[in-house]
Amino acid sequence: MKNIYSNIFSFNKKTLHKSITNLKKGNVVGLPTETVYGLAGNAYSKKSVNKIYKLKKRPKFNPLIVHYFNYKNAEKEVVLNDNFFKLYKKFCPGPITFILKKRIKSKIQSFVTANLNTVAVRFPSHRVVRSILKKIDFPLAMPSANLSSGVSPVNAENVADEFKKNIKLIINDGKSKIGIESTVIDLTGKPKILRPGIISPEIINKILKTRINIARKNLKFKSPGMLKRHYSPGIPVLLNQKTFNTKHAFITFGKKYKNKKNYFNLSKKSNLKEAASNLYETLRKIKKLKFKKIYVVKIPNKSIGIAINDRLKRASHE
Ligand code: TXA
Ligand code: MG
Numbered sequence: 001m002k003n004i005y006s007n008i009f010s011f012n013k014k015t016l017h018k019s020i021t022n023l024k025k026g027n028v029v030g031l032p033t034e035t036v037y038g039l040a041g042n043a044y045s046k047k048s049v050n051k052i053y054k055l056k057k058r059p060k061f062n063p064l065i066v067h068y069f070n071y072k073n074a075e076k077e078v079v080l081n082d083n084f085f086k087l088y089k090k091f092c093p094g095p096i097t098f099i100l101k102k103r104i105k106s107k108i109q110s111f112v113t114a115n116l117n118t119v120a121v122r123f124p125s126h127r128v129v130r131s132i133l134k135k136i137d138f139p140l141a142m143p144s145a146n147l148s149s150g151v152s153p154v155n156a157e158n159v160a161d162e163f164k165k166n167i168k169l170i171i172n173d174g175k176s177k178i179g180i181e182s183t184v185i186d187l188t189g190k191p192k193i194l195r196p197g198i199i200s201p202e203i204i205n206k207i208l209k210t211r212i213n214i215a216r217k218n219l220k221f222k223s224p225g226m227l228k229r230h231y232s233p234g235i236p237v238l239l240n241q242k243t244f245n246t247k248h249a250f251i252t253f254g255k256k257y258k259n260k261k262n263y264f265n266l267s268k269k270s271n272l273k274e275a276a277s278n279l280y281e282t283l284r285k286i287k288k289l290k291f292k293k294i295y296v297v298k299i300p301n302k303s304i305g306i307a308i309n310d311r312l313k314r315a316s317h318e
Contacts, residue, residue, distance in 0.1 A: 007160060182198075190213075
């Protein structure tokens with residue numbers, strides 16, 4: 001298929017080099033990660049970080065995640081603790097973000113962290129972002145590559161659709177495998193999940209040998225990831241539906257639902273991981289097909305289902 005987007009490039013030596021040159025200049029680049037696509041910039045550069053906030057129309061009070069190659073690169077900027085190392089050893093590089101105390105001498109731009117004394121730190125596993133991180137001497141500030149409060153992108157075309165020609169370089173490496181954003185866990189005190197993800201509370205409990213809480217709301221600051229309305233497809237979303245109007249789109253889960261034009265099955269096999277990976281693509285597809293409303297069946301609220309329900313709940317909030 002011919003690439004109709006002039007700013008999407010496949011990953012090779014040349015585009016790796018081009019990405020690095022752009023990031024060094026303080027430009028932003030759209031990059032694939034294992035969770036969702038991100039809008040990357042130099043976390044030490046005011047110019048770069050300003051561009052990220054501006055392009056996303058993101059309020060400055062909502063801090064960004066800082067991405068590193070490994071913990072050695074991060075330890076000069078944040079205070080690492082025992083819980084961190086337990087989780088790092090098990091899951092990193094991978095889809096988990098740690099909230100840690102920022103060191104005074106950290107070079108991260110203060111508005112990356114919205115002036116907080118903590119930093120969200122992640123070590124992505126995706127080959128593209130890792131090969132870039134390996135070759136640069138600054139970390140990447142990288143939110144999901146969508147306009148603020150919208151649905152996160154899971155492929156390069158989604159990114160181009162969000163920002164049109166306003167970004168010059170997007171690296172295409174196919175669909176993001178996981179399909180929802182990383183689990184965010186606050187490790188500055190008693191561990192607390194701020195954003196559920198594919199790494200579920202059950203599995204974290206096992207590693208930390210504790211019972212962690214899932215934050216209902218964050219009191220310290222307001223951020224879209226924590227705000228009620230987020231991940232919004234721009235049309236009403238109704239949850240836990242049994243019956244529905246045939247004019248509308250119906251998001252289903254499990255084999256008992258037939259294949260119909262307006263039925264969108266997240267996982268015929270009732271597999272929550274598969275359902276998570278299909279969620280955002282499905283929301284975008286339904287919007288593109290010009291349905292006016294989305295009905296969603298009840299999704300089991302356990303393990304990865306907690307993350308799916310978290311996103312659906314925010315998507316449904318008008
Ligand atoms: O999977 C991901 O995490 C993707 C990929 C691109 O890495 N990134 C991502 O970034 O989802 P973003 O900016 O869309 O979401 C970051 C979330 C927001 O909810 C933000 O409020 C929270 O992390 N966050 C960032 N810094 C924080 C901090 N210091 N304390 C608490 N929450 C923080
Ligand atoms: Mg986001």
